[in-house]
Amino acid sequence: MSKIKVSAFSVSLDGFGAGPNQDLQNPLGLRGLELHGWLLKSAVFQALHGGSGGTRGVDNELAARSFENVGAWIIGRNMFGPVRGPWSANETGDSWNGWWGDDPPYHVPVFVLTRHPRPTLVMKGNTTFYFVTEGIASALEQAKAAAQGQDIRIGGGVSTIRQYLTAGLIDEMHLALSPVALGEGENLFAGLSLPALGFTTSQMSFGEEAMHVILSHASKK
Amino acid sequence: MSKIKVSAFSVSLDGFGAGPNQDLQNPLGLRGLELHGWLLKSAVFQALHGGSGGTRGVDNELAARSFENVGAWIIGRNMFGPVRGPWSANETGDSWNGWWGDDPPYHVPVFVLTRHPRPTLVMKGNTTFYFVTEGIASALEQAKAAAQGQDIRIGGGVSTIRQYLTAGLIDEMHLALSPVALGEGENLFAGLSLPALGFTTSQMSFGEEAMHVILSHASKK
Numbered sequence: 531m532s533k534i535k536v537s538a539f540s541v542s543l544d545g546f547g548a549g550p551n552q553d554l555q556n557p558l559g560l561r562g563l564e565l566h567g568w569l570l571k572s573a574v575f576q577a578l579h580g581g582s583g584g585t586r587g588v589d590n591e592l593a594a595r596s597f598e599n600v601g602a603w604i605i606g607r608n609m610f611g612p613v614r615g616p617w618s619a620n621e622t623g624d625s626w627n628g629w630w631g632d633d634p635p636y637h638v639p640v641f642v643l644t645r646h647p648r649p650t651l652v653m654k655g656n657t658t659f660y661f662v663t664e665g666i667a668s669a670l671e672q673a674k675a676a677a678q679g680q681d682i683r684i685g686g687g688v689s690t691i692r693q694y695l696t697a698g699l700i701d702e703m704h705l706a707l708s709p710v711a712l713g714e715g716e717n718l719f720a721g722l723s724l725p726a727l728g729f730t731t732s733q734m735s736f737g738e739e740a741m742h743v744i745l746s747h748a749s750k751k
Numbered sequence: 752m753s754k755i756k757v758s759a760f761s762v763s764l765d766g767f768g769a770g771p772n773q774d775l776q777n778p779l780g781l782r783g784l785e786l787h788g789w790l791l792k793s794a795v796f797q798a799l800h801g802g803s804g805g806t807r808g809v810d811n812e813l814a815a816r817s818f819e820n821v822g823a824w825i826i827g828r829n830m831f832g833p834v835r836g837p838w839s840a841n842e843t844g845d846s847w848n849g850w851w852g853d854d855p856p857y858h859v860p861v862f863v864l865t866r867h868p869r870p871t872l873v874m875k876g877n878t879t880f881y882f883v884t885e886g887i888a889s890a891l892e893q894a895k896a897a898a899q900g901q902d903i904r905i906g907g908g909v910s911t912i913r914q915y916l917t918a919g920l921i922d923e924m925h926l927a928l929s930p931v932a933l934g935e936g937e938n939l940f941a942g943l944s945l946p947a948l949g950f951t952t953s954q955m956s957f958g959e960e961a962m963h964v965i966l967s968h969a970s971k972k
Contacts, residue, residue, distance in 0.1 A: 544940040705764065709964040711952065712946065714946075719766060720941070734930035741957065741962040
């Protein structure tokens with residue numbers, strides 16, 4: 531059955547999924563890159579960027595799994611880019627096509643949550659960005675239709691995941707805990723109780739640079 | 752040089768060092784035991800309780816290290832017991848001698864932070880509990896004098912560690928992150944920034960059931 535899932539989502543040991551002050555130079559916020567060491571070094575990630583090296587252990591295996599059977603993504607606007615306010619109101623404006631160049635690593639429909647309408651953006655490699663202004667339920671409905679029975683991956687960032695979590699719409703979360711403290715940024719857990727939301731740990735494994743935990747919703751085990 | 756350190760302190764993936772509602776039946780709060788799987792199964796812990804089995808991998812090695820070169824402990828009153836208010840005001844009262852029986856696993860002086868005075872308590876096996884009503888700085892001073900050049904271990908719980916952290920008095924913290932979410936209880940990180948307090952990750956290793964991270968204070972590296 532099709533799942534709604536969070537995959538390979540990196541979190542600091544103190545609960546932050548991104549650093550503060552995201553901007554053009556810091557897509558993941560200050561020090562945000564440090565959360566992703568396990569992923570950035572993996573062969574899967576290196577291959578996405580045309581490389582042939584990288585680690586081939588547990589971290590890599592879980593990175594690979596995170597891309598399997600994904601029929602559509604949903605992401606927040608800040609995961610799509612640093613633009614705030616109306617798309618045309620600042621220097622990058624409508625010309626902002628995401629952080630990933632002409633051929634983004636999605637290769638399926640991606641639904642971007644935003645309050646600011648924008649025409650659909652067709653990229654190379656089968657990635658299409660749809661800008662959804664009607665809220666998370668609408669984005670999910672559209673993503674389900676697009677995914678044709680495959681899973682929906684809620685990509686992030688923290689705010690998007692928290693919205694889907696509190697709405698009870700997530701079946702499974704794979705978190706990768708990195709051994710660094712950030713101290714500030716976007717906190718995934720603050721004020722939320724995963725157990726109260728129905729989640730318990732269903733799998734765990736240690737990679738080379740992260741602890742991987744899969745939390746499943748009670749209704750989906 | 753003598754260090755002031757937190758060792759083998761278990762934390763859930765969402766930052767809790769103990770569950771809620773500590774009482775006589777739940778010394779670590781509800782579900783608190785789940786944070787300590789890595790420790791409870793270790794040969795070191797089993798031996799402390801007269802057993803001869805247990806794991807002998809990385810988790811066990813770090814459990815063993817947590818007891819090395821400790822000249823004195825400082826613990827909060829709730830780590831010592833479930834008694835609240837004056838010692839004699841409830842059923843266990845003055846007769847409460849800690850969770851650990853006649854021969855507690857400390858074998859050195861232990862300074863217990865409390866607002867309620869109580870005579871020093873001498874136990875078997877060289878453990879003596881001193882009840883300190885003059886605050887954390889006084890407890891540290893007394894512990895240093897007692898430790899005779901060995902390290903001071905800030906045992907916990909969360910509130911005690913946070914008090915010493917924010918006072919800038921901790922040199923090193925070994926946290927053991929367990930792959931479970933608690934959702935409620937005593938949060939070690941909420942409202943604190945370890946980097947702002949001067950801590951960065953100096954070592955990490957994966958055990959069988961926990962991710963071990965050692966954070967060191969900038970002044971002590």
